[in-house]
Amino acid sequence: MEAAAAAVLAPEGRQNWTALIDDVTAGRWIDPDTGARAQVPFGCVVIEESLRGAEAGLLAGVMPAERYAVVADVATYDVYGYAIARALGARAEVVVLEAPHADEAEVRALRERTQGADALVAVGSGTINDLCKYVTAGDGRAYSVFGTAPSMNGYTSTTASITLDSGLKTTQPAHAAKGVFLDIGISAEAPQYLIAAGFGDSLCRASAQVDWYFSHRLLGTRYATSPYVLQTEDEAATMARSAGLGRRDHEAVGYLHRILTLGGFGISLVGMSHPGSMGEHQISHWIDSFAGAAHPGTVHGQQVGVASVTMARLQELILARDEAPQIRPNDFDEADLRRRYPDAAVGDCIKACRAKAFDAARAAEFNADLQRLWPEIRPLLQAMSMPAADLAAHLRAAGGGATAEEIGMDRDLYRQAVRHSREMRDRYSMLDLAADMGILEAFIEEEC
Numbered sequence: 001m002e003a004a005a006a007a008v009l010a011p012e013g014r015q016n017w018t019a020l021i022d023d024v025t026a027g028r029w030i031d032p033d034t035g036a037r038a039q040v041p042f043g044c045v046v047i048e049e050s051l052r053g054a055e056a057g058l059l060a061g062v063m064p065a066e067r068y069a070v071v072a073d074v075a076t077y078d079v080y081g082y083a084i085a086r087a088l089g090a091r092a093e094v095v096v097l098e099a100p101h102a103d104e105a106e107v108r109a110l111r112e113r114t115q116g117a118d119a120l121v122a123v124g125s126g127t128i129n130d131l132c133k134y135v136t137a138g139d140g141r142a143y144s145v146f147g148t149a150p151s152m153n154g155y156t157s158t159t160a161s162i163t164l165d166s167g168l169k170t171t172q173p174a175h176a177a178k179g180v181f182l183d184i185g186i187s188a189e190a191p192q193y194l195i196a197a198g199f200g201d202s203l204c205r206a207s208a209q210v211d212w213y214f215s216h217r218l219l220g221t222r223y224a225t226s227p228y229v230l231q232t233e234d235e236a237a238t239m240a241r242s243a244g245l246g247r248r249d250h251e252a253v254g255y256l257h258r259i260l261t262l263g264g265f266g267i268s269l270v271g272m273s274h275p276g277s278m279g280e281h282q283i284s285h286w287i288d289s290f291a292g293a294a295h296p297g298t299v300h301g302q303q304v305g306v307a308s309v310t311m312a313r314l315q316e317l318i319l320a321r322d323e324a325p326q327i328r329p330n331d332f333d334e335a336d337l338r339r340r341y342p343d344a345a346v347g348d349c350i351k352a353c354r355a356k357a358f359d360a361a362r363a364a365e366f367n368a369d370l371q372r373l374w375p376e377i378r379p380l381l382q383a384m385s386m387p388a389a390d391l392a393a394h395l396r397a398a399g400g401g402a403t404a405e406e407i408g409m410d411r412d413l414y415r416q417a418v419r420h421s422r423e424m425r426d427r428y429s430m431l432d433l434a435a436d437m438g439i440l441e442a443f444i445e446e447e448c
Contacts, residue, residue: 015049015251015254017047017048017184017254017257017258018045018046018047020230020234020258020262021045021047021258021261021262021265022045024038024040024230024262024265025040025042025043025044025045027039029230031226031269032225032226032229033224033225033226034226038226038269039269040156040176040265040268040269041158041175041176041268042156042176042177042180042265042268043062043178043179044061044062044178044179044180045156045179045180045182045261046058046179046180046181046182047182047184047254047257047258047261048182048183048184049183049184049185049250050183050184050185051146051181051182051183052083052183053087055083055084055087055088055146055181056087056088056089058144058179058181059088059121059144059179061179062144062178062179063119063142063143063144063178063179065091065117065118065119065142066091066118067091067093067116067117067118067119068088068091068092068093068117068118068119068120068121069092069093069094069095069113069114069116069117069119069120069121070084070085070088070092070093070094070095070121070123071095071097071110071114071120071121071122071123071124071128071131071132072094072095072096072097072122072123072124072128073096073097073098073099073100073124073127073128074096074097074098074099076123076124076125076128076148077094077096077123079148079186079189080123080146080148080183080186081094081096081123084121084123084146088121092121093114093116093117095110095113095114097110097128097131100127100128100131101127101163102126102127102130102131102134102160102161102162102163103162103163103164103165104162104163104164104165105165106131107131107134107135107138107162110131110132110135111135111138111139114135117141118141118142119136119141119142119143119144119178120132120135120136120141120142120143120144121143121144121145121146122143122144122145122146122177123145123146123148124145124147124148124149125147125148125149125151125152125154125155125190125194126151126152126154126161126299126300126301128145129145129147129154129155129177130154130160130161130162130174131160132145133145133154133160133174133175133177134160134162134172134174136175137160137173137174137175142178143177143178144177144178144179144180144181145177145179145180145181146181146182146183147180147181147182147183147186147187147257148186148187148190149187149190149191149194149195149198150182150187150190150194150195150198150199150253150256150257150260151190151194151195151197151198151201151299151301152197152198152201152260152300152301153198153201153202153260153261153263153264153267153276154264155177155180155182155260155261155264156176156177156180156260156261156263156264156265156268157264157267157268157273158173158174158175158176158267158268159171159172159173159174159267159273160172160174161300163288163289164344164345165344166342166343166344166345167289167290167342167344167345168289168344168345168348168424169285169288169289171273171277176268180261182257182261184250184253184254184257185250187253187257188248188249188250188253189248192246192248192399193299193302193399193400194299194301195245195248195253195256195398195399196245196246196301196302196305196395196398196399196400196401197299197300197301197302197304197305197400198256198260198301199238199242199245199256199301199305199394199395199398199400200301200302200303200304200305200306200308200395200398200400201260201263201300201301201304201305202235202238202256202259202260202263203304203305203308203386203391203394203395204276204277204278204280204281204304204307204308205228205231205235205263205275205276206308206312206384206385206386206391207278207279207280207308207311207312207315207385208274208275208276208277208278208279208280208281209228209275209384210311210315210381210384210385210430211278211279211311211315211427211428211429211430212274212275212278213377213380213381213384214377214381214428214429214430214433215278215427215428215429217373217377218366218369218370218373218428219428221274221428222270222272222274224269224270224275226266226269226270227263227265227266227267227269227270227275227276228266228275230262230265230266230269231259231262231263231266234255234258234259234262235259237255237258237259238252238255238256238258238259239394241255241256242394242395242397242398243397243398245397245398245399246397246398246399263275263276274427278311278427278429279307279311279314279421279422279429279430279431280304280307280308280310280311281304281307282421282422282424282425282427282429282431283303283307283310283311283414283417283418283421283431284300284303284304284307284417285421285424285425286416286417286420286421286424287303287409287413287414287417288300288303289345289424290340290341290420291413291417294410294413296407296408296409296410297408298407298408298409302400302401302407303407303409305391305395305400305401305402305407306395306401306402306403306404306406306407306409306414307417307418308391309388309391309392309395309402309403310388310418310447310448311429311430311431312385312386312387312388312391313388313443313447314430314431314434314443314447315381315385315430316385316387316388317434317439317443318430318433318434318437319378319381319382319385323374324367324370324371324373324374325370325374325433325437326367326370326371326437327358327363327366327367327370327433327436327437328358328363328436328437328438329358329359329360329362329363330357330358330363330435330436331357331359332350332353332354332357332423334350337349337350337353337423340420348424349423349424351426352423352424352425352426353423355426356422356426356428356432358436363436404448411448414448415444415448418431418440418444418448419440419441419444422435
């Protein structure tokens with residue numbers, strides 16, 4: 001029986017949303033790269049149609065404590081936080097954050113506000129989860145999360161997206177939630193842009209895999225297939241239900257939670273975010289780090305969805321070439337970087353650019369390798385990819401946007417992100433390849 005069908009039939013006739021997920025958390029799933037039983041730091045993931053009334057028991061089973069800090073923002077407290085606090089009774093200390101941001105200042109404030117609690121209970125999605133995850137990783141306390149939207153894969157990742165005091169958005173090591181509890185009914189009532197954002201975050205699989213495998217073959221960086229094997233069948237099932245996401249269909253939302261959960265597991269399996277964070281995430285991170293007052297308030301998954309379409313178009317353009325691409329020696333203008341970025345962030349950008357600079361000898365070696373490998377890797381990369389037009393159609397069906405304008409972002413801001421985001425990280429993506437080939441500017445003018 002195909003996993004897409006088997007995943008949803010539990011013995012008692014209800015949908016079993018954690019089939020395969022349970023195999024991974026229990027150590028029964030075999031990692032195809034190692035032949036060993038996969039190990040992830042997540043012991044309990046619960047996805048159900050409703051968790052109402054079960055909250056206290058779920059927490060007691062994975063994270064018993066005398067005092068819990070129930071952490072939510074204004075919206076998520078009204079949606080679900082109040083019910084969790086009520087279920088915990090006198091053991092709950094309620095912390096409601098006003099318009100929180102996942103930055104170092106908020107981390108310090110949350111650590112101070114929750115110092116009397118033994119464990120934290122995050123009620124929310126990206127920002128709330130990252131804050132609680134990062135705070136507790138820093139002081140040794142445990143945390144669990146009740147998700148309120150299928151908006152990102154961070155429920156099952158051991159990293160947190162934290163903006164530094166410098167303004168640079170970074171991926172920081174954190175730790176795993178003791179329990180990940182996802183109520184499909186609550187998630188289906190989330191704002192539509194958050195549902196579409198989660199779908200957008202999941203769509204990066206294709207562009208990230210192409211970038212990562214290309215870097216692996218040309219530059220010798222690490223690569224693994226296990227994150228993608230985990231997602232293969234659920235990705236197809238979720239894509240088939242994109243229109244259902246636009247209608248808030250509970251089955252579609254359940255599959256979205258599954259693919260996001262498995263995506264997070266893939267990152268944990270390899271201990272790095274590369275399987276789902278390459279060129280498309282760099283574009284999103286640049287916007288969040290450097291847009292400043294021009295930032296339109298879009299969320300990570302919305303930006304990643306649009307950027308995944310952009311990267312798919314760029315990859316299609318490059319992979320359409322019968323002849324291997326050739327790059328030119330490149331360097332970077334340190335003075336230009338210093339003008340563009342704040343003092344606290346420019347050092348990291350200079351370091352990233354220096355790691356990807358090619359002098360004449362290195363460019364010649366790269367070109368020779370690419371010439372030799374192109375007949376082999378080109379069809380492999382094409383097989384990994386998804387057509388940009390298909391990605392865009394699915395995003396729109398899910399209620400999201402596939403262009404900067406469609407998510408309310410200024411086109412010039414987005415173009416700046418596509419142009420400069422490769423300066424943030426030392427990961428070599430097809431943004432770098434296009435720039436080194438001398439075609440990135442023309443691509444931006446024609447396609448962005």
